[in-house]
Amino acid sequence: MAVPFPASGNLVSKRGPSTEQIHHPFRAPDGWEAVAVPVAKASTVLFKNTAELHRPRAQDGISYRYGLPGTPTTYTLAARIATLEHAEHCVLTPSGLAAITLTSLAFLQPGDEVLVPDNVYGQNRHITTGLLTRLGISHRFYDPLDVPAFEAMLSPRTKLVWLEAAGSITLEFPDLIGLLTACRARGVLTALDNTWGAGLAFNAFEVAPDLAPGLGADLSMQALTKFPSGGADLLMGAVCTRDAALHRQLVAMHEFLGHGVGQNDVEAVLRGLPSIVLRYRAQDAATRDLARWMAARPEIARVLHPALPDSPGHAHWRRVSPDAGGCLFSAVFRPTYDARQVDAFVDALRCFGIGYSWAGPMSLAVPYDLSRSRSLGLPWSAEEGGTLVRFAIGLEDVEDLRADLAQAFEVLKG
Numbered sequence: 391m392a393v394p395f396p397a398s399g400n401l402v403s404k405r406g407p408s409t410e411q412i413h414h415p416f417r418a419p420d421g422w423e424a425v426a427v428p429v430a431k432a433s434t435v436l437f438k439n440t441a442e443l444h445r446p447r448a449q450d451g452i453s454y455r456y457g458l459p460g461t462p463t464t465y466t467l468a469a470r471i472a473t474l475e476h477a478e479h480c481v482l483t484p485s486g487l488a489a490i491t492l493t494s495l496a497f498l499q500p501g502d503e504v505l506v507p508d509n510v511y512g513q514n515r516h517i518t519t520g521l522l523t524r525l526g527i528s529h530r531f532y533d534p535l536d537v538p539a540f541e542a543m544l545s546p547r548t549k550l551v552w553l554e555a556a557g558s559i560t561l562e563f564p565d566l567i568g569l570l571t572a573c574r575a576r577g578v579l580t581a582l583d584n585t586w587g588a589g590l591a592f593n594a595f596e597v598a599p600d601l602a603p604g605l606g607a608d609l610s611m612q613a614l615t616k617f618p619s620g621g622a623d624l625l626m627g628a629v630c631t632r633d634a635a636l637h638r639q640l641v642a643m644h645e646f647l648g649h650g651v652g653q654n655d656v657e658a659v660l661r662g663l664p665s666i667v668l669r670y671r672a673q674d675a676a677t678r679d680l681a682r683w684m685a686a687r688p689e690i691a692r693v694l695h696p697a698l699p700d701s702p703g704h705a706h707w708r709r710v711s712p713d714a715g716g717c718l719f720s721a722v723f724r725p726t727y728d729a730r731q732v733d734a735f736v737d738a739l740r741c742f743g744i745g746y747s748w749a750g751p752m753s754l755a756v757p758y759d760l761s762r763s764r765s766l767g768l769p770w771s772a773e774e775g776g777t778l779v780r781f782a783i784g785l786e787d788v789e790d791l792r793a794d795l796a797q798a799f800e801v802l803k804g
């Protein structure tokens with residue numbers, strides 16, 4: 391087959407074979423257009439000449455100087471995530487956890503206080519009580535359903551408030567309108583962990599356009615590991631904002647931390663984004679179906695899912711996110727079943743993997759002991775409910791998942 395090389399250089403070289411591979415004269419012609427975004431890999435970015443090397447760096451916007459701040463591939467993903475999040479700016483990080491750390495470090499100084507919901511993602515609690523305490527940053531955990539108690543905690547030292555909707559594991563939907571209104575009134579910066587909603591369930595920057603126009607968080611972070619990837623195969627995070635000054639602070643901290651992302655992983659997220667709406671809807675529908683079915687099981691004391699009327703924060707969910715329910719629910723087993731029996735139930739499942747994370751193709755189940763990870767207690771007493779299992783619903787056929795749960799209940803009883 392004839393290879394139609396353009397006449398852009400002499401392909402027969404007198405240089406050695408190594409030099410020729412590194413300084414090869416062939417340049418693919420311009421004019422390439424495809425649906426997929428090309429993967430642009432670099433640590434070294436080449437300058438045309440020393441004049442370009444010495445040129446002062448642009449303060450805002452994109453300039454290519456080194457692989458770490460960004461490549462055409464990462465800037466493309468950042469722009470698409472900003473759009474998904476209804477934001478203007480986006481910083482990518484190597485994990486969702488790194489996005490949380492970046493946010494807290496960018497906006498907190500020694501002597502400041504951060505308020506964190508008691509049902510916050512476990513690793514955010516860990517950073518707050520561990521790393522931030524070491525840096526002289528104090529914290530308080532608040533009940534995301536109790537706005538008066540939250541307001542009483544706000545002080546001149548409060549410099550950042552974390553929000554999460556729905557909360558981790560117990561999935562209480564916070565009183566976002568009440569909490570954000572209280573923060574706005576005092577000029578306190580707010581950061582929402584928006585992993586559950588993914589930018590699809592509601593707009594983090596305007597959470598209730600009809601009820602409270604313009605009310606929203608200042609920053610929205612999400613684990614791209616979850617819905618945007620959808621593959622259970624990579625880790626990545628993002629922090630979005632509409633405020634250019636806040637974005638500059640994030641970029642400055644991003645440079646301190648050296649938070650690079652792998653280009654193949656960026657490409658994988660770019661492949662996941664076109665199907666995110668379809669996946670979110672399908673997983674949401676299957677999750678609600680199975681959550682309702684579980685709630686009717688005699689072995690289960692209660693099911694936690696914001697769309698269920700007796701789930702904590704249901705009224706707040708209806709105001710902010712009435713069309714979206716995520717892919718998670720938790721089932722609290724009756725206290726007659728001890729933790730060992732509930733473990734046996736989980737071990738008996740065949741369609742559900744046992745493992746962390748969610749929003750991938752495979753459904754997952756994890757039993758949790760929350761007794762040591764909550765400061766303000768749980769929404770049920772030990773007489774009302776025992777061990778909790780969190781279910782993340784994937785993309786399997788829902789009848790297979792239902793049949794699997796049913797056979798595991800037989801194991802539990804037998």
Ligand SMILES: *Cc1c(COP(=O)(O)O)cnc(C)c1O
Pocket residue numbers: 485486487488511558583585586613614615616625626627747
């Ligand atoms: C998974 C998750 C994170 C962290 O994301 P990683 O990419 O796993 O570090 C943060 N917040 C929430 C709510 C999550 O579910």
